[in-house]
Amino acid sequence: MAEHTSDVLIIGAGLSGLVAAQKLIRAGLRVTLVDKGRSVGGRLATRRIAGGVADHGAQFFTVRSPVFQQAVEEWLAQDWVYVWSKGFSDGIRTPDQYDGHPRYATHGGMNALAKHLAKGLEGKAAIHTDVKIDSINQTADGWQAQDEQGTTYTTRALLLTAPVPQSLALLGGLTGKLSAANRKALERIAYVPCVAGLFHVEGDVNLPEPGALQRPDAPISWIADNQRKGISPSAHIITVHSGMSVSQQLWEQPAVDALAYVRRAFEPFLAEGAVIVEAELKRWRYSQPTVLHPKRFLLAEGLPPLCFAGDAFGEARVEGAFLSGTAAGEALAQAAI
Numbered sequence: 001m002a003e004h005t006s007d008v009l010i011i012g013a014g015l016s017g018l019v020a021a022q023k024l025i026r027a028g029l030r031v032t033l034v035d036k037g038r039s040v041g042g043r044l045a046t047r048r049i050a051g052g053v054a055d056h057g058a059q060f061f062t063v064r065s066p067v068f069q070q071a072v073e074e075w076l077a078q079d080w081v082y083v084w085s086k087g088f089s090d091g092i093r094t095p096d097q098y099d100g101h102p103r104y105a106t107h108g109g110m111n112a113l114a115k116h117l118a119k120g121l122e123g124k125a126a127i128h129t130d131v132k133i134d135s136i137n138q139t140a141d142g143w144q145a146q147d148e149q150g151t152t153y154t155t156r157a158l159l160l161t162a163p164v165p166q167s168l169a170l171l172g173g174l175t176g177k178l179s180a181a182n183r184k185a186l187e188r189i190a191y192v193p194c195v196a197g198l199f200h201v202e203g204d205v206n207l208p209e210p211g212a213l214q215r216p217d218a219p220i221s222w223i224a225d226n227q228r229k230g231i232s233p234s235a236h237i238i239t240v241h242s243g244m245s246v247s248q249q250l251w252e253q254p255a256v257d258a259l260a261y262v263r264r265a266f267e268p269f270l271a272e273g274a275v276i277v278e279a280e281l282k283r284w285r286y287s288q289p290t291v292l293h294p295k296r297f298l299l300a301e302g303l304p305p306l307c308f309a310g311d312a313f314g315e316a317r318v319e320g321a322f323l324s325g326t327a328a329g330e331a332l333a334q335a336a337i
């Protein structure tokens, strides 16, 4: 059976895992990143549909902290990201009433940001996609993870960036080795699902500037035209997200019924003569954390270096994942050296 060894194994190559890897490499550590997805990025997700492109996870990001601002300045300078808008309408607000804070998007779709970051790791870290870790064991001086194919990943330090319930499930019986305080802190973290529809439309869709509508508390919380966003030049692909409580209800329903609900809610936005020519459903089991850990990461007590990070640690958004990955990478660099 194939075997990989590293100083730090990062399970999850979403934004937090990728930025943690940058920090760990800079500290001179050998890093392996694994992700079960076909590509890196996790919830920075972009999908091709009907000759077009749609962001179906994170739609944009905002910047509140100087640390993230600095990274975003670099991404702007490299022309990876752009300011999509300075606010969104709820259907009533007009652009002159938007709050003026930049909302950034990525050229080519949000997933491209993760791909750029992964490219920067090439030759410095081992990145394995399409690799689902299904068990973790403790060894004499660290950890060993195993994927579905039986390949083993031996490491001194382990960073888990998957949504926390998935990370805890991976640890299985090892959760019994976590201190009671750590276990309690991790078990209280909770997420909401999001049920999304992607629609290829021929014709126009009635959406306010800049081609999106945001109503956090409504049954449909978000509608965006990826063509007007600038990432789908050759087709109108519309992303529609159900709000939290509707997503929870739709989660239990058969896919066909959930998609029919989202479609019915979206149809009133079609301009006269416009038709939906293709529709797809996407369900996010762990869309956004609603009960968060107050610190940027959790380093388990009394065990070889074992760290939990991601957007459930600090702030439930892209910036939170970035800051968590950064802080976890720095802390693990200390713990693993």
Ligand SMILES: Cc1cc2nc3c(=O)[nH]c(=O)nc-3n(C[C@H](O)[C@H](O)[C@H](O)COP(=O)(O)OP(=O)(O)OC[C@H]3O[C@@H](n4cnc5c(N)ncnc54)[C@H](O)[C@@H]3O)c2cc1C
Pocket (backbone or CB within 6 Å): 011, 012, 013, 014, 015, 016, 017, 034, 035, 036, 037, 040, 041, 042, 043, 044, 056, 057, 058, 059, 060, 061, 062, 131, 132, 133, 134, 161, 162, 163, 166, 170, 194, 196, 241, 284, 286, 287, 288, 309, 310, 311, 312, 316, 317, 318, 319, 320, 321
């Ligand atoms: C529908 C939706 C809309 C959103 N909208 C916005 C928005 O507009 N603005 C904003 O700021 N944020 C938004 N977010 C949140 C944002 O996407 C996340 O905060 C951020 O991308 C999380 O990054 P992360 O690295 O913490 O986790 P993730 O991106 O989830 O990365 C975790 C990775 O772990 C991998 N993984 C899990 N289990 C295993 C395993 N067993 N083996 C190997 N790999 C594994 C997964 O494949 C995944 O790639 C949205 C999220 C969703 C789902």
